[in-house]
Amino acid sequence: MPLHPKIAEVTDRIRARSEGPRQKYMDTMARAAAEGPRRSHLTCGNQAHAYAAMGGDKDALTDARTPNIGIITAYNDMLSAHQPFETYPDLVRAAARAAGGTAQVAGGVPAMCDGVTQGQTGMELSLFSRDVIALAAAVGLSHNVFDSAVYLGVCDKIVPGLVMAAATFGYIPGIFMPAGPMVSGLPNDEKARVRQEFAKGNIGREELMAAEMASYHGPGTCTFYGTANSNQMLMEFMGLHLPGASFVNPGTPLRDALTTAATERALEITALGNDYTPVCDILDEKAFVNGIVGLMATGGSTNLVIHLPAMAKAAGVILDLEDFSDLSAVTPLMAKVYPNGLADVNHFHAAGGLGYMIGELLNAGLLHDDTKTVAGQGLERYSQEPKLVDGRVQYAPGTGKSLNEKILRPAADPFQPQGGLVQLSGNLGRGVIKTSAVAPERHIVEAPARVFHTQEAVKDAFKAGELTQDTIIVVRFQGPKSNGMPELHGLTPTLAVLQDRGLKVALVTDGRMSGASGKVPSAIHVCPEAADHGPIALIRDGDIIRLDATTGTIEVKGVDLSTRTPATADLTGNGTGVGRELFEVFRRNVGLAAAGAGVVV
Ligand SMILES: O=C(O)[C@H](O)[C@@H](O)[C@H](O)[C@H](O)COP(=O)(O)O
Ligand code: SF4
Numbered sequence: 001m002p003l004h005p006k007i008a009e010v011t012d013r014i015r016a017r018s019e020g021p022r023q024k025y026m027d028t029m030a031r032a033a034a035e036g037p038r039r040s041h042l043t044c045g046n047q048a049h050a051y052a053a054m055g056g057d058k059d060a061l062t063d064a065r066t067p068n069i070g071i072i073t074a075y076n077d078m079l080s081a082h083q084p085f086e087t088y089p090d091l092v093r094a095a096a097r098a099a100g101g102t103a104q105v106a107g108g109v110p111a112m113c114d115g116v117t118q119g120q121t122g123m124e125l126s127l128f129s130r131d132v133i134a135l136a137a138a139v140g141l142s143h144n145v146f147d148s149a150v151y152l153g154v155c156d157k158i159v160p161g162l163v164m165a166a167a168t169f170g171y172i173p174g175i176f177m178p179a180g181p182m183v184s185g186l187p188n189d190e191k192a193r194v195r196q197e198f199a200k201g202n203i204g205r206e207e208l209m210a211a212e213m214a215s216y217h218g219p220g221t222c223t224f225y226g227t228a229n230s231n232q233m234l235m236e237f238m239g240l241h242l243p244g245a246s247f248v249n250p251g252t253p254l255r256d257a258l259t260t261a262a263t264e265r266a267l268e269i270t271a272l273g274n275d276y277t278p279v280c281d282i283l284d285e286k287a288f289v290n291g292i293v294g295l296m297a298t299g300g301s302t303n304l305v306i307h308l309p310a311m312a313k314a315a316g317v318i319l320d321l322e323d324f325s326d327l328s329a330v331t332p333l334m335a336k337v338y339p340n341g342l343a344d345v346n347h348f349h350a351a352g353g354l355g356y357m358i359g360e361l362l363n364a365g366l367l368h369d370d371t372k373t374v375a376g377q378g379l380e381r382y383s384q385e386p387k388l389v390d391g392r393v394q395y396a397p398g399t400g401k402s403l404n405e406k407i408l409r410p411a412a413d414p415f416q417p418q419g420g421l422v423q424l425s426g427n428l429g430r431g432v433i434k435t436s437a438v439a440p441e442r443h444i445v446e447a448p449a450r451v452f453h454t455q456e457a458v459k460d461a462f463k464a465g466e467l468t469q470d471t472i473i474v475v476r477f478q479g480p481k482s483n484g485m486p487e488l489h490g491l492t493p494t495l496a497v498l499q500d501r502g503l504k505v506a507l508v509t510d511g512r513m514s515g516a517s518g519k520v521p522s523a524i525h526v527c528p529e530a531a532d533h534g535p536i537a538l539i540r541d542g543d544i545i546r547l548d549a550t551t552g553t554i555e556v557k558g559v560d561l562s563t564r565t566p567a568t569a570d571l572t573g574n575g576t577g578v579g580r581e582l583f584e585v586f587r588r589n590v591g592l593a594a595a596g597a598g599v600v601v
Pocket of ligand 1: 113114115116118156225226227228301303487489513514515516
């Protein structure tokens with residue numbers, strides 16, 4: 001099938017917009033690659049330090065022609081999705097040794113669990129932790145003794161931060177290794193129902209705790225289709241995982257076989273062999289277009305609308321919100337996974353998963369097939385599935401059809417003809433709304449505004465019984481400069497209760513939501529933010545605001561905003577406590593959310 005004209009048009013537009021930065025980036029990568037085997041430039045002293053603790057691997061390491069893998073790990077016990085990484089370094093070192101190479105943990109990177117910090121002060125460090133992860137990974141790789149790298153990370157800001165580092169070190173090959181989703185527990189919609197019952201005061205904390213613990217119950221990624229699992233989708237659509245690696249549960253033989261296969265592949269694609277595949281050749285405009293198409297086709301997390309521009313910029317590719325909007329307009333919504341539906345990622349994977357989607361979208365001309373991937377040339381191979389044969393990974397053709405059309409539908413007969421995310425613009429600036437999780441009759445909301453400066457104030461107003469009419473809830477001073485742009489997902493149960501009571505409700509904020517946020521229409525990432533005196537700072541209680549996801553508009557009606565003075569807020573409290581003291585330099589230097597909210601890129 002020929003490439004859809006709009007996919008070609010957007011790709012060409014990105015390539016033209018990126019020409020200067022991309023050429024500069026690729027020249028830098030070429031110079032680094034020309035230096036040859038990394039370890040051959042180090043003094044004997046440098047090398048002795050690097051190998052001192054490596055025991056039986058020392059001899060191999062002293063031979064600069066033996067490929068050496070740098071492991072960047074985001075292991076910790078705080079994220080259920082990252083806890084399985086505890087055992088990966090031993091597995092990778094053993095697999096590398098068996099394949100005639102070596103592997104060393106180059107360094108660790110921090111990883112924040114947004115589920116632990118959701119609604120807490122710590123969430124104000126969440127977005128900034130992405131750039132800290134990129135910096136930390138660079139510290140590990142800067143030892144410069146690696147011919148290839150493997151990146152152990154799954155969750156929200158961790159994959160984006162690691163991709164920013166992998167792009168910066170794009171002259172060496174890199175493969176991302178997932179840990180896989182936890183097995184299914186209490187269904188996500190039942191968890192959400194129990195939360196709403198608690199918000200209404202109908203049940204106590206004991207019953208709520210029991211439901212939460214039954215939902216989040218073991219090692220592996222949470223099973224809703226939030227940012228973490230959207231990241232896994234990206235790594236397959238962009239060719240940085242082995243095909244079909246994303247949604248194999250941790251602690252299974254196939255999971256370990258995939259980790260071994262990725263290690264072997266990381267050794268095969270170094271500059272010391274005949275299949276050199278540096279990350280810089282994978283992360284081009286086509287890979288990012290493929291990633292955005294995957295995001296739209298799966299109804300993925302709105303957080304990737306912030307992270308993808310930052311990831312792309314690290315590789316000299318410049319994305320714009322318009323690219324997301326145009327690709328969404330031609331990409332069918334093929335999957336319904338919570339919060340877009342009742343299924344979780346295990347059910348999605350069983351129904352055919354990412355391999356089925358990639359095959360369908362390639363056949364529909366909605367993906368570039370001629371891309372480089374860690375598994376080799378061409379995206380077609382990602383429609384295959386990994387099977388375990390005699391303890392090793394072997395690939396077989398994918399299902400070729402959906403095994404459950406309530407979860408996964410063909411590109412030609414989708415749930416919705418357009419993708420799950422819509423760009424918004426109007427006299428309030430620019431923003432984005434995730435429509436895939438919102439009932440069609442709620443895609444347009446027009447109501448009086450009620451303005452808040454914290455999410456706690458919204459909950460207090462709800463508890464005081466003040467929210468009894470159709471309302472556009474405006475929560476401002478939640479942008480990156482104000483307080484690090486925390487997720488306001490903790491508002492979801494409260495707003496959902498108001499919506500279930502029959503009120504027309506929408507959220508408008510310069511903050512962001514969780515990938516797990518769903519049913520309440522929300523205009524998020526509104527730029528310029530209130531702290532930059534954006535139009536959102538001019539809204540007053542009672543203004544009539546119209547949010548229209550069908551036309552992509554967000555505006556205040558019947559008011560001349562130019563006559564108003566921007567509201568201000570006392571943000572000094574955001575500078576202390578839970579480590580926020582250390583992030584003042586981030587709040588001062590962070591870029592626009594629409595351009596990736598970058599600090600280091
Ligand atoms: O963007 C995301 O996907 C979220 O940040 C997610 O990683 C976060 O952990 C949610 O808060 C979990 O959902 P609950 O908070 O509803 O458990
Ligand atoms: S998906 Fe979210 S809640 Fe689950 S482990 Fe990852 S960051 Fe934590």
